[in-house]
Amino acid sequence: MAAFDAGVKPGTGDPGTPSTEILETSAADCHPASVPDYTRLPQLRNVQLQRLQAVIARVWQQVKLFRSRLVERGLQARGYPLAG
Secondary structure (H helix, E strand, O other): OOEEEEOOOOOOOOOOOOHHHHEEEEEOOHHHHHHHHHHHHHHHHHHHHHHHHHHHHHHHHOOHHHHHHHHHHHHHEEEOOOOO
């Protein structure tokens, strides 16, 4: 069975550092809501990956249909049991 990394601590649903704290921008005087518009591409991709992993982990834990469809396709979140 293939596994994917949910990117969170098992059982906590905590994706770690909030994305707003890890974004850096070269625009000194931009509004906080505009920070993603000025973020470097590798950094933005990292934030997007963290958000996706958090969503996958949350639905793996809480949505039985989602979990069963992933299991049918041979996928399992690392660090999470199949039953639940």
